[in-house]
Amino acid sequence: MALGVYPEVSLAQARKKREQARELRAAGTDRGQAKREEKRTDTVTAWLEHDVFPFIGKLPIDSVKPRDILFAVQKMESRGAVDSAHRVKQVCGQVFRFAVALDLVKRDITADLRGALSTPVKSNYAAITDPKQVGALMRSIFDYHGHPAAVAALKLAPMLFVRPGELRAAEWAEIDLNAAEWRIPAAKMKMKLEHLVPLAAPAVEILRDLHNVTGDGRFVFPSLRTSQACMSENTINAALRGMGYTKEVMTGHGFRAMARTIMDEVLGERVDLIEHQLAHAVRDANGRAYNRTAHLPARRVMMQRWADYLDGLRVGADVVQLRA
Secondary structure (H helix, E strand, O other): OOOOOOOOOOHHHHHHHHHHHHHHHHOOOOHHHHHHHHHHHHHHHHHHHHHHHHHHOOOOHHHOOHHHHHHHHHHHHHOOOHHHHHHHHHHHHHHHHHHHHOOOOOOOHHHHHOOOOOOOOOOOOOOOOOHHHHHHHHHHHHOOOOOHHHHHHHHHHHHHOOOHHHHHOOEHHHEEOOOOEEEEOHHHOOOOOOEEEEOOHHHHHHHHHHHHHHOOOOEOOEOOOOOOOEOOOOHHHHHHHHOOOOOOOOOOOHHHHHHHHHHHHOOOOOHHHHHHHOOOOOEOOOOOEOOOOOOHHHHHHHHHHHHHHHHHHHHOOOOOOOOO
């Protein structure tokens, strides 16, 4: 645990920080998580002090009108902070809902501002989708040297194409290597539905090797600083940057777009199976969401075919689409 750099941080200050960290740990609180929560709180406070309080900070809350809040957030929007403007409107809504609970106001007036702000532009994650470039990327990945957990995560990212947060937070209790499957709990999924990831033979081999290194702990890819936390969210992207891939060319999240594009346009895989494996909302003819085991045999075959295809690109083989 890093406490600072001497002499900027004195020995006395370091000891004080150490004791604070021990108190948090004794209370069952992760210090890193606590620091992230504190940083988020500081950000919200800065937003309010800079963009809200100057306009409505001195008004009794029951006298604040929707246009007052709109004026404040549109000032943010006008300087290009569209995402932050939406976040500030949400924070104001939380304040009003708290005031409702205290019987200070009748309702949350920010609901009247629905649609009043411009929609944030959603940018796509950079991804390599040309098979020849993917082959070069896979060779770079397999040539990468680092901590075994980071190396394994980097190799599995294109093969499994789950969301980066789902990959780095994987736990050994969720993985059955004998059954060759990984069951991600609903609480960890964006759609809040349990997700099943079939593991192709190369993925099982990578995980078996990694189990010899991290298998005694909770996380498949533990933090380099503490076994009580999972790998940093920056690890895979940092590895890509170290291999020469800028954020405009490839990102950890881009492995999903890479798989989605090539499996559809090159390998001719069924789109519904791809979407299901991406953990997107896929519904049957009656509009019902498929459960986690839907089309599992077909998805197992697809995932093995995808792993074989990636391996073929890596070694430079001529990869052809197999007939059913």
